[in-house]
Amino acid sequence: MAKKVLVVDDSKTALMMEREILQRHTTYQCVTASDGQEAVEKAKQERPDLILMDVVMPRMNGFEACKIMRQQQSTRETPIVLVTTRGEESYMEAGFQSGCNDYITKPVNGSELVALLQSYLGE
Amino acid sequence: MNSFRNNEPEAKRSSVDGMEDFRLGAARRRLAESTGQTDAIEALREIAGNFLGSEEIGLFEIDRKTGDIQLLWCFGIDPKQCHLLGALGDVGLQRMLVGKCHVAFVADDGAGSEPRTEAFVPIRLADHTVAILAILRLLPQKQGFDRQDMDLLALLSDEAGKALFGSTLNPVTNQPKART
Numbered sequence: 001m002a003k004k005v006l007v008v009d010d011s012k013t014a015l016m017m018e019r020e021i022l023q024r025h026t027t028y029q030c031v032t033a034s035d036g037q038e039a040v041e042k043a044k045q046e047r048p049d050l051i052l053m054d055v056v057m058p059r060m061n062g063f064e065a066c067k068i069m070r071q072q073q074s075t076r077e078t079p080i081v082l083v084t085t086r087g088e089e090s091y092m093e094a095g096f097q098s099g100c101n102d103y104i105t106k107p108v109n110g111s112e113l114v115a116l117l118q119s120y121l122g123e
Numbered sequence: 124m125n126s127f128r129n130n131e132p133e134a135k136r137s138s139v140d141g142m143e144d145f146r147l148g149a150a151r152r153r154l155a156e157s158t159g160q161t162d163a164i165e166a167l168r169e170i171a172g173n174f175l176g177s178e179e180i181g182l183f184e185i186d187r188k189t190g191d192i193q194l195l196w197c198f199g200i201d202p203k204q205c206h207l208l209g210a211l212g213d214v215g216l217q218r219m220l221v222g223k224c225h226v227a228f229v230a231d232d233g234a235g236s237e238p239r240t241e242a243f244v245p246i247r248l249a250d251h252t253v254a255i256l257a258i259l260r261l262l263p264q265k266q267g268f269d270r271q272d273m274d275l276l277a278l279l280s281d282e283a284g285k286a287l288f289g290s291t292l293n294p295v296t297n298q299p300k301a302r303t
Contacts, residue, residue: 004190011169011172011173012153012166013149013150013169013173013174014149014169014173016148016149016152017145017146017148017149017174018174020145020149021145036267073149085172085176085178085262087263087264106172106173106176106262107173107174107176107262107265110145
């Protein structure tokens with residue numbers, strides 16, 4: 001069965017590109033959400049194998065969503081990769097405290113993204 | 124004083140060798156699907172932030188009749204600080220009017236600010252420059268523009284005009300004058 005990735009971003013443009021990369025370069029199934037709150041709900045319903053999530057989003061940001069997911073039984077162990085414009089150590093420390101496993105900085109490089117996802121999910 | 128090292132970036136090898144540049148397809152589709160000027164501007168913000176690595180951008184509209192250039196919208200910059208000509212210069216502005224992208228490395232502004240890369244993109248419609256997109260600073264992790272970035276800038280030049288102004292402008296008949 002195909003591994004499932006939940007991609008979360010409020011940017012339609014980023015979602016378009018990330019979905020296209022996953023569809024063309026991996027066998028993963030892709031589901032999407034457009035903010036942290038929707039991501040928390042979708043993660044519960046869809047039980048993804050990995051969550052790729054933007055940080056700055058309306059309604060609920062990536063850090064907050066990450067914290068909630070870590071408190072829920074169904075997503076406690078799900079790898080979460082944050083996508084951020086800020087890669088500074090102090091900023092990402094907050095990301096790791098919220099429970100993320102990894103992060104990738106914008107602009108997202110397609111090859112790096114695929115390699116990172118494969119390191120968690122296999123080919 | 125600004126020091127412009129060059130107009131064109133060195134075409135560095137992209138780190139996405141071996142993988143098609145999905146940014147182009149996504150950017151083209153996003154612009155084509157935009158539902159009006161506000162949404163097209165949002166598309167430009169998303170493309171700059173997610174694909175080019177900039178959160179300091181400005182969009183200047185060129186008045187077709189007078190040639191005046193006005194700030195239409197900016198993001199990440201105080202509108203009072205968002206000046207086009209000071210950064211672009213007369214030569215750069217002439218390049219805009221004939222439809223050439225202009226990329227510059229600003230080594231020093233004399234006020235102690237960090238060096239930065241700037242890019243100016245002529246937004247074309249019906250073979251005329253109707254606006255200028257200014258990308259005024261890149262994110263710290265983004266080291267200049269590579270060849271694929273330049274392809275993306277060219278795509279914005281060719282296709283953003285229709286998304287931004289296609290429904291509001293009549294066919295352009297006169298090339299605007301280079302004024303601010």
